[in-house]
Amino acid sequence: MLRDKKGNKKKSLLDLSVAAGGIMAYIVYKRKKPRTIPLGDGWWGVGEKTLSEDQKIYPFQVETSDKEIEDLYERIDRTRYADPLEDGKFHYGFNSTYLKKVVSYWRHEFDWKKQVAVLNKYPHFKTKIEGLDVHFIHVRPPHRENQKVLPIMIVHGWPGSFYEFYKILPLLTQSHDGVVFEVICPSIPGYGFSEASHKQGFNSLAAARIFLKLMERLGFSQFYLQGGDWGSLITTNMAQMKPQCVKGLHLNMCMSNRGFKVLLSLLIGPYLPFLVGLSREDVRRLFPFFEKNVFEMLRESGYFHIQATKPDTAGCGVNDSPVGLAAWILEKFSSWADLKNRDLEDGGLERKFSLDDLLTNVMIYWTTGSITSSMRFYKENLGSNLNNRVDFKTEIFVPTGFAAFPNELMHCPKSWAQIRYRNIQSYTFMPRGGHFAAFEEPQLLADDLFNFVKKVEKS
């Protein structure tokens, strides 16, 4: 207990050096923490990898034929409807009575040949990467003089496609204060016109690497990224793999981590939101948590569960039955635009979307027969515990912007996003819109994207 003066001095010197050592070790540790994820490589074609790969880019046209349309009509005419439950609305899934109306439009008024012409208004291409034919559209702005032309890749999700972006493309390729985009919209391998993997294990990391190779092949060394649904995970992976190439990452959906910080904010949030970094709007969108997030998630994630475990079984019937496919896909365009749509007889489907647009998206899945491979993406990504994957433990330092739409499936407050996205330059609460933001509210999304990009370009 009693020490001499010399001992005291020695002790405090020791304490100081230990503290200094500790701080240094922490700094070194922080720096050593990986800021990128490994690129890896892959081969997804049939059989063994070939020695060399054809790297040419081929123009591509969407086509159809009378035979294809007749086959579709025959199947539609063979549909065996079942009576819906009285007063079931959209609570049991896609309502049969309303489905008949949609199908009648599809059979008698929807003009697929006209829609194919619409699809072809932008130039399509295909190129082989890692053994697969990767499809994409490449849209250059019509006026390039005196503009800052920024390359951007936009990635879709499920059950969407590149077609979701057809409303936002004209807005992005038009100048905004001297800034304009050159847009690349690929199809995820296994979706639409991109060839499906023949090997197991094709997950978002593989898709990210393939898309990075695509941008490289197109001659872009630096570019922006935008994504929602699976697109948000893939573009995030791209930013983690080659942050030096990604000038900015804009997302309309964020998969937040679970963890202590999130738990704490859930417990304290309703009462003292500002203490845990939640704004009033965050509170409005998050709580009551169990009802809004847990129960709703359970009610809406059946498709997720079966696609992540038995995609081959789930895809089988819907690849033969166009009406079955339409019900499976369009149910999401109903609930994910606004969960309240389940209380409506018609699922509120045509409030935000036109039947022509909705059916064109369905036809992309139908004519390519890609529903099963699109479902497999769920199993490949969720087969092993996602939280243990390297990308979920790695932070993102690329400038990031979030557009938080009110009817998105799960709200992710800025404070939660900051756990992994360490360089958030903009976070905007959008006034309206749901999961299919680009499809539903192209103007709002485009505006936010331009604002974000301008901010990044200035700094």
Add this chain to the structure above:
Amino acid sequence: MWCIFHCYTSLTCLSHVLLALVIGGLIYFLVQRSKNQVLTTEDGWWGSGAPRDAGEDDTIRSFRVTTSDQELEDLYRRIDLTRPFPSLEDSQFNYGFNSQYLQKVVSYWRNEFDWRKQVDKLNQYPHFKTKIEGIDIHYLHVKPKKVPEGTSAVPLIMVHGWPGSFYEFYGLIPLLTDLSNPHNLVFEVVCPSIPGYGFSEAPHKKGFDSVCAARIFHKLMKRLGFQQYYTHAGDWGWLVTTNMAQLEPKTVKGLHLNFAPPSKPGLSMALSMMLGRHFPKLFGFTDFDIQRLFPCMEKLVVESIKETGYMHIQATKPDTVGRGLNDSPVGLAAYILEKFSTWTSHDFRNLDDGGLTRKFSLDDLLTNVMIYWTSGCIISSMRFYKENFGQGLDAPHAKIPVYVPTGFACFPNELMHTPRLWVKQKYRKLVTFTPMDRGGHFAAMEEPQLMAEDIQKFTKIVEGKVKE
């Protein structure tokens, strides 16, 4: 001071005694209450529109399964229109029903399977239909050809599940209604189809759950003139017959099950999960129990998640998931037969052919699929999941134990393994618990001999007790 202290202690003593009496009384009261707790239910109406004022038509009509050239041509056309999508290299049945093997099954279906012959086989037992609560209920009624002198056949109702049907019992029925062994009891068997399945009409109103099915089946048995009867079931049938026992414990003489997942985990179950691996004897766990239950996380949680995707989507969006399956016979076959593969043994997921024909013939498997196909009942069969899970785990019947004599046949490859301790949690009068040597979820179809023996064993004991 000493006086006050003395008074105080006596008072405390007194209050402790009083407290003990109150608590004891409360426990006794609760136990008594649960013993007498009977599941209650209200009447229902499931037809379209409003119930008619005139009384219900309660006639029993003969029914025959029929088919036509048109039905077969439509089936073949659709099979020919299938657009198969190849399964990933080397994925076997791990992504669901393997596409390459599915083409083989479909080829048999298209070119060799004889539906007319199978329809004759279905019609070998007498079928009937009768209207109850506004919907047509289909059932088989099989009387034994001969009954030993001075006895009567034991009435037995057998209830199927999903994705099965009354056809699952076709191997079992002859063993129960046959008098070849004089030491055996002879049964009179009734096999209904759950409303919304096969040839039973689907309910037109929301809310048709297992309790409603139980109530309807009681009405059916009464209409057929039975006052007391036994039940046998697995899968959904387990819950329907359990509800029957809870609704009318005096009517159900004995409840025989091969599937009994705990609806509400109780204290003993939770303790056994935590300590069972180290103190198996304490919970009556056998080596096999340990093998099937531990490690809990992997065997109970992870395995369940891998296999319950269908349950999740059927319990939330039945109309969506069933939609495509009602147009695509191949899709329907893949969806249903995947279960006949995986639920017979989980190891079958690693086989290129899913081990499908190891325990079942393609004829039997496809006959079951054809029942779903020709009746177009896949959507309504799936709705049963939503109606039952709609209330979560808090349905009244989940909290009420069962005091009717119960027999449990424990098959080794059943989806959810339930050791004796867990079964007893709910079925308080467990008369027999038989660990079986082989067999999975579709036990009646896979191992009819073993099942028949166990039903005999169980019923004899209960009948013997009753005679006493």
